[in-house]
Amino acid sequence: MIVAVIGxxxxxxxQYDIAHEVGRLIAKSGAMLxxxxxxxxxxxxxxxxxxxxxxxxxxxxxSRKEDANPYIDIPIVTAASHMRNxxxxxxxxxxxxxxxxxxxxxxxxxxLKLGKKVxxxxxxxxxxxxRAASPKEAVELAGTYES
Amino acid sequence: MIVAVIGxxxxxxxQYDIAHEVGRLIAKSGAMLxxxxxxxxxxxxxxxxxxxxxxxxxxxxxSRKEDANPYIDIPIVTAASHMRNxxxxxxxxxxxxxxxxxxxxxxxxxxLKLGKKVxxxxxxxxxxxxRAASPKEAVELAGTYES
Amino acid sequence: MIVAVIGxxxxxxxQYDIAHEVGRLIAKSGAMLxxxxxxxxxxxxxxxxxxxxxxxxxxxxxSRKEDANPYIDIPIVTAASHMRNxxxxxxxxxxxxxxxxxxxxxxxxxxLKLGKKVxxxxxxxxxxxxRAASPKEAVELAGTYES
Amino acid sequence: MIVAVIGxxxxxxxQYDIAHEVGRLIAKSGAMLxxxxxxxxxxxxxxxxxxxxxxxxxxxxxSRKEDANPYIDIPIVTAASHMRNxxxxxxxxxxxxxxxxxxxxxxxxxxLKLGKKVxxxxxxxxxxxxRAASPKEAVELAGTYES
Numbered sequence: 171m172i173v174a175v176i177g178x179x180x181x182x183x184x185q186y187d188i189a190h191e192v193g194r195l196i197a198k199s200g201a202m203l204x205x206x207x208x209x210x211x212x213x214x215x216x217x218x219x220x221x222x223x224x225x226x227x228x229x230x231x232x233s234r235k236e237d238a239n240p241y242i243d244i245p246i247v248t249a250a251s252h253m254r255n256x257x258x259x260x261x262x263x264x265x266x267x268x269x270x271x272x273x274x275x276x277x278x279x280x281x282l283k284l285g286k287k288v289x290x291x292x293x294x295x296x297x298x299x300x301r302a303a304s305p306k307e308a309v310e311l312a313g314t315y316e317s
Numbered sequence: 318m319i320v321a322v323i324g325x326x327x328x329x330x331x332q333y334d335i336a337h338e339v340g341r342l343i344a345k346s347g348a349m350l351x352x353x354x355x356x357x358x359x360x361x362x363x364x365x366x367x368x369x370x371x372x373x374x375x376x377x378x379x380s381r382k383e384d385a386n387p388y389i390d391i392p393i394v395t396a397a398s399h400m401r402n403x404x405x406x407x408x409x410x411x412x413x414x415x416x417x418x419x420x421x422x423x424x425x426x427x428x429l430k431l432g433k434k435v436x437x438x439x440x441x442x443x444x445x446x447x448r449a450a451s452p453k454e455a456v457e458l459a460g461t462y463e464s
Numbered sequence: 465m466i467v468a469v470i471g472x473x474x475x476x477x478x479q480y481d482i483a484h485e486v487g488r489l490i491a492k493s494g495a496m497l498x499x500x501x502x503x504x505x506x507x508x509x510x511x512x513x514x515x516x517x518x519x520x521x522x523x524x525x526x527s528r529k530e531d532a533n534p535y536i537d538i539p540i541v542t543a544a545s546h547m548r549n550x551x552x553x554x555x556x557x558x559x560x561x562x563x564x565x566x567x568x569x570x571x572x573x574x575x576l577k578l579g580k581k582v583x584x585x586x587x588x589x590x591x592x593x594x595r596a597a598s599p600k601e602a603v604e605l606a607g608t609y610e611s
Numbered sequence: 612m613i614v615a616v617i618g619x620x621x622x623x624x625x626q627y628d629i630a631h632e633v634g635r636l637i638a639k640s641g642a643m644l645x646x647x648x649x650x651x652x653x654x655x656x657x658x659x660x661x662x663x664x665x666x667x668x669x670x671x672x673x674s675r676k677e678d679a680n681p682y683i684d685i686p687i688v689t690a691a692s693h694m695r696n697x698x699x700x701x702x703x704x705x706x707x708x709x710x711x712x713x714x715x716x717x718x719x720x721x722x723l724k725l726g727k728k729v730x731x732x733x734x735x736x737x738x739x740x741x742r743a744a745s746p747k748e749a750v751e752l753a754g755t756y757e758s
Contacts (some may be wrong), residue, residue, distance in 0.1 A: 172686075202685070227685060233545065233701060244643070244668060245613075246687055247701035251527065251543040252427055253400040253691075260674060260688035272430035275443070279423035280399055296422070319539075349538070374538060380554060380692065391496070391521060392466075393540055394554035397547075398674065398690040407527060407541035546721055547694040566724035569737070573717035574693055590716070 171201040171314050172227070174262030176255075176277045177211025177270045177293075188291065189214035189268050190221075191305035196266075197224025201314040204229060204261050206254065207238045207245060211268050216241035229254045229261070256280055264312040266302075267293040287312070318348040318461050319374070321409030323402075323424045324358025324417045324440075335438065336361035336415050337368075338452035343413075344371025348461040351376060351408050353401065354385045354392060358415050363388035376401045376408070403427055411459040413449075414440040434459070465495040465608050466521070468556030470549075470571045471505025471564045471587075482585065483508035483562050484515075485599035490560075491518025495608040498523060498555050500548065501532045501539060505562050510535035523548045523555070550574055558606040560596075561587040581606070612642040612755050613668070615703030617696075617718045618652025618711045618734075629732065630655035630709050631662075632746035637707075638665020642755040645670060645702050647695065648679045648686060652709050657682035670695045670702070697721055705753040707743075708734040728753070 173196045177189060193215030196203050203219040205212040207228020216226040220241045228242035233249040248254040255273065259265065259281040267278050267290045275294045282288055282298045289311045290299040302308035320343045324336060340362030343350050350366040352359040354375020363373040367388045375389035380396040395401040402420065406412065406428040414425050414437045422441045429435055429445045436458045437446040449455035467490045471483060487509030490497050497513040499506040501522020510520040514535045522536035527543040542548040549567065553559065553575040561572050561584045569588045576582055576592045583605045584593040596602035614637045618630060634656030637644050644660040646653040648669020657667040661682045669683035674690040689695040696714065700706065700722040708719050708731045716735045723729055723739045730752045731740040743749035 225685075227687070229687070235702070244666075244685055245702070246668070246670070246698065248698050249545040249701050250400070250547060250691075250694075250698070251545075252403050252430070253397070253544060253547075255427075256399050256403075257687065257689050257691070260690050261676070261686070272426045272445075276423045276426035276430060279419045279426055280402075283399065283419035283423060298419070372538075374540070376540070382555070391519075391538055392555070393521070393523070393551065395551050396554050396692040397544075397551070397694060398692075400544075400691060400694075404540065404542050404544070407543050408529070408539070544694070546697050546724065547691070549721075550693050550697075566720045566739070570717045570720035570724060573713045573720055574696075577693065577713035577717060592713070 171263050172204050172261060173201045173312055173314060174204045174258050174265045175211065175215035175268060176205065176258065176265060176274050177268040178274060179208050179210040179212065181210040181214065181269065185211065185269055186214040188305055190218035192266055192268065192308055193218030194222045195305055195309040196314065197222035199309055199314040202227060204258055206231065206258060207242050209239060213239035213241060229258050259284055259286060262286065264289065264314070266291065266308050266312060267299070269293055318410050319351050319408060320348045320459055320461060321351045321405050321412045322358065322362035322415060323352065323405065323412060323421050324415040325421060326355050326357040326359065328357040328361065328416065332358065332416055333361040335452055337365035339413055339415065339455055340365030341369045342452055342456040343461065344369035346456055346461040349374060351405055353378065353405060354389050356386060358417070360386035360388060376405050406431055406433060409433065411436065411461070413438065413455050413459060414446070416440055465557050466498050466555060467495045467606055467608060468498045468552050468559045469505065469509035469562060470499065470552065470559060470568050471562040472568060473502050473504040473506065475504040475508065475563065479505065479563055480508040482599055484512035486560055486562065486602055487512030488516045489599055489603040490608065491516035493603055493608040496521060498552055500525065500552060501536050503533060505564070507533035507535060523552050553578055553580060556580065558583065558608070560585065560602050560606060561593070563587055613645050613703050614642045614753055614755060615645045615699050615706045616652065616656035616709060617646065617699065617706060617715050618709040619715060620649050620651040620653065622651040622655065622710065626652065626710055627655040629746055631659035633707055633709065633749055634659030635663045636746055636750040637755065638663035640750055640755040643668060645699055647672065647699060648683050650680060652711070654680035654682060670699050700725055700727060703727065705730065705755070707732065707749050707753060708740070710734055
């Protein structure tokens, strides 16, 4: 199972901590983490996943794998700019959106269009997004924990 | 100048008429029309543009140019599925969104992310979208009419 | 009918003249020209097509339409880097390759994979490429002239 | 380090065995394997890599991760058709081409264009491709073994 964490490339320390915890719980649940592979929320979630011994995939927009944050195990170099958002949505079984601006919104929308489950923490209030109040609730809603 | 009209592949007759009028006014203003090239709002706007003697570009998601509606002059065959939405947003100077569901939302979001002017007729209520009450107002706001 | 001219972004004056003549004859035959929209062979062919009153499409690799050469009527902004080569091959009914290096080879290969007719002037000697000795022969082989 | 194995979706048993051995040696050298994730040479190399305990990435052209062969650990779902070839070339540090037809040729060409090292086993004879006589020689030339 692959869970995407999407969010902005810049975030506050508080947001970093939340995204880190989401990543940690995804890895602990046994799922792989996919993200855009860069800074901010993407890095925080990948950092958390690595702290829990998980596997992290970064779908990079540019042409250099060196752009990946240090917590990415598998850098996928698309050189496709914003098109890489669509690959993230296609690759994930479930998407967790954390805060985020227009880039995150475009990804939420395409994920909903693709019929994927989208969980949001303090993100865009779009019909179809399942709201979670905490990292724990978000990952539980993602359904990656085996019962 | 290139104006995109984005919207769903299925629409009511009333919506068709509105999109047709938008396309007609875009062509009359001297701008080219770009759309996703398929049915519904895309076809209606292209139909309107051709009725006014304009040029219509269709950025198709599939691999066959035969998928273009009959009002497309320039079929661009991307075979890139939803990624083609991003090419539409990149190609247009201004975007007019008409109604629409998640696909339209993803395109609105990416256009705003790219810093493009986005005008909406009865579409998603997203910060940054300039609302227009009529086709006439939408095309005037697009600013393609020369003063 | 849409004919692609593919080739390198840098070329000698002699090569420019040949590509210009190919573009001119494509336009004269009534077909539209699609290319990568940049310099060198792409510019030369577009220049020739405009001299004959044709329509020119440029499928640009970057994110700025200003990168198009001055002979492009319809700039398509992909921001998809080398992926745009595949859109050119998909969009064209016939491809004429002129000289060219690895980028041209990749496009010739993908066009042959897509089952498109590929005509070559002094280009890679790949099975499936129909060789033409002159611009005139290339455009005749493209089959865009109506009988 | 990530090594790509590229080749056709259909192959003979003898070709399967060669690609399997290439995949096995890549994994044994400590590198990850990336491929197109489907059948034929792609499956054979992934199969070999898994037999040696390696990590396998499949960059899929379609929209369903179920299309991946059973030896893929990390399915990347691009829905971008032939464009995914370019992502493979961008993602790999070194490319090993095995036999192959036009699809493989397009990938060899784009990899050479990107300045990547390309090693070939019984594949297209293109300037810049380093020829290897055996799986062992190919993986040694790839340079992934630490000295």
